[in-house]
Amino acid sequence: MSKPPRIAVLGCGQWGRNHVRTLAGLGALAAVSDRNRDRAAEFAETYQVRALDPEMLFADPAIDAIVIALPPHHQAESAGAAIAAGKHVLVEKPIALSVDDAERIVDAARKAGIVAMTGHILRYHPAFEALQAMVERGELGTLGYIHSHRVGLGRFHPENDALWDIAPHDLSLILALSGSEPISVHGEGTAVLEHLSDFAHLHLAFPGDLRAHVFTARLNPYRERRLTVVGSRAMAVYDDVAPWAQKLAVYEHDIFRDASGWRSETHEPRYVATAEHMPLTRELEHFIACIETGERPRTPIEDGLAVIRILEAGTVRHERSVE
Incomplete structure (x- = not known):
């Protein structure tokens, strides 16, 4: 060998x-x-x-x-x-x-x-890989909406706000599921401590009818790492804080319209079993394999550029500073 x-x-x-x-x-x-x-x-x-x-x-x-x-x-x-x-x-x-x-x-x-890769580690998480495979097989139907919440009491960088520090994780996942870059980006940010956004919202519109929303915060009292995908057949949630056996849940709720309007019938979530592997190990194994074989990386450097385009378009500048 x-x-x-x-x-x-x-x-x-x-x-x-x-x-x-x-x-x-x-x-x-x-x-x-x-x-x-x-x-x-x-x-x-x-x-x-x-x-x-x-x-x-x-x-x-x-x-x-x-x-x-x-x-x-x-x-x-x-x-x-x-x-x-x-x-x-x-x-x-x-x-x-x-x-x-x-x-x-x-x-x-x-x-x-x-070989040039971007370090989008969550793309190599087994639970997200399973979610992406479900989307590609059409198990969730046509995607209509994706929203992510990545909040907690985080580190504070002198150059980076909550958007640039935290949102790249979820933007890489949303771009992978959508298969395209957004056609419009709207950002909102709030600075509490100083002049950098401690809370940030991104609203994304993709070709077709797909829409997405990203919420990041570094001044939140609880920790949440959740990506929700809403399709015409089912919904799925990738929750990186949940125990491993519950990191990927599928909700096959019945949503229908009758004479009284829209109604829904809820069902218990179905948890998708995934092997327990460290995403960083899988990412670096992939990097090594691409160097050895010349294979195009799953997260090429172009993915990093696509994320930067969104971040730059959605950045809110604040003039206020602490006295």
Whole structure:
């Protein structure tokens, strides 16, 4: 069996360290890099790999691919440098903070002919994969409405509001289910703490009659991670907070019209069994497979651009600041 590609992780912070651990478990971790040299050295010692400065990382011919897990304002520059060096890349979300920068990354990746993925991890969750398969088989009928709620008491970034920090998760899922980009986007945001939106709503219209709504909040007293899909035959809910056996529920309610108007008869949900696999492991296994085979990624870098287009169109600017 051939050896897996040699992959480095650039950014060993709160999320990057999960990439480091998972790639090490897959036998593909070759190096780590972080602007904090002490942090990089600590991970290098733990996993017995090299610690490289970012500039050395891009130039190192022994590195085949780089996972970029940096603060959002550093993502675009580092992704461009990695692609220019001929490295395959997996860029965490958001891949950039503007459509222009995201388009430059996509164009560079196409010209370089490398594998370029966006880190849309929930696309690799077994429960969402099962939901997407149901939609593609027509089990829910024609989709009419999708709404997502991703709320909680979250981290606060000096550059990122609730929309840019949280919404990419659900936008990637909605884009996968709809199969197209929206034809209109309307955003609403509310800033409570300072000048960045702590609450954000997005209203999306897609070709045909499909509509979608995204609600994100980082000042919410309870945690919710729920995506609801309403079809003409049935409804389904992917709830990432629920126990594994109940993460995907299908509601086959009867909705009909009689002489008195619209009525409904409810039924107990049917829970869809899915295998328990870690989405990050599945995502990185897919990245490795795409490098080895040349297969187009399930979440190509173009998906990251599509999300940035929505985020930019739906961003609300606030002038108010705390005194």
